[in-house]
Amino acid sequence: MEKHINTFLQNVQILLEAASYLEQIEKENKKAAEFLERRDRECEHGYASTFPSMPSPRLQHSKTPRRLSRAQKHSSGSSNTSTANRSTHNELEKNRRAHLRLCLERLKVLIPLGPDCTRHTTLGLLNKAKAHIKKLEEAERKSQHQLENLEREQRFLKRRLEQLQGPQEMERIRMDSIGSTISSDRSDSEREEIEVDVESTEFSHGEVDNISTTSISDIDDHSSLQSIGSDEGYSSASVKLSFTS
Template sequence: MELNSLLILLEAAEYLERRDREAEHGYASVLPFDGDFARKKTKAAGLVRKAPNNRSSHNELEKHRRAKLRLYLEQLKQLVPLGPDSTRHTTLSLLKRAKTHIKKLEEQDRRALSIKEQLQREHRFLKRRLEQLSVQSLERVRTDSTGSAVSTDDSEQEVDVEGMEFGPGELDSVGSNSDVDDHYSLQSGGCSDGGYGYPCRRPARPGLS
């Protein structure tokens, strides 16, 4: 676009110079002096002189851009798996492989995100289950403690025979009964004669029918 503008300005400058020469030789009438026209002519001449400088600046910018592009391509080679023949890859093949690699990474990212969401759901479920089991365990412990307290009260209400104390009369009656039992056991043992047993009738206990 800038080159076309410069060409147009050059043509305009040449046309004006040709008209000036024709006016000097009397081929055409001289136009009245116009300040604007003179300024435009001077500006066009300045642009013509600056054209080589613009071209060199453009070349420098293009060289810098290509250097940055080569640097980016080298970095891309480090990121994209190219295989053993990576040195023979062109820029187009490198960009295609990079595109395929990006799609693969996006698919892996989606899969990992799905697994992460599933693990989060399982974590929430297990957390709720743990809370339920904790509540049930506390209720069971409370129930067991209540039952043990009731059984302790019942055992305290039972009679402790070994710890009972007897009066003198009660001890005599217990002792007389044990003496009677011993007497009759001795009599039952005396009914044998020299190892030959014969039927023996036990006398009835006093006071028993």
């Protein structure tokens, strides 16, 4: 939207420059017309003042053709100058009208005129362009005010979030440090228990020999008890030996 506003303002600026250019051309044309009118008056005055009041016939016959030829040359030169000025003025006016027509066509494209408007005057288009520019400026001011409010609200929410995250972040760091300490203590205790279990299951070669010898002697005693019970005529109860491993 800002791009369209800038483009529209540039076109309006061009139109204003064209209007000032037209005013300048009109002033120059007015000055040229005044100059031509003054030249014509001067020529007429010079032509009327060339003849003496009562010249002698000889002087009249000798000087009149020269004065007449000089006046004719002067009048012909002024007519040529006026013709050149007129052609220049017509060319400038033609260019001015073409430039003004182009600016008005561009202005019709930029201004929302409505479907009911078929013909427009230059003054009407300029008034509508002025009103449209005021509307765009008002919309731009409202948008800028709304943007500033949103930026202030964003800064407030950001500060509030930082305030809320401060205690939570410290608590989280403290809990993480406590959890890491507990986990390290557990890992140390588990490591010690594993070392104790491994040490309790280790035996020397002498203990293994004693255990095997004791087991063999216990089996022999059990066999002798069974044979004695059978000789005496009663069945001996089976003796259960528990072995600790």
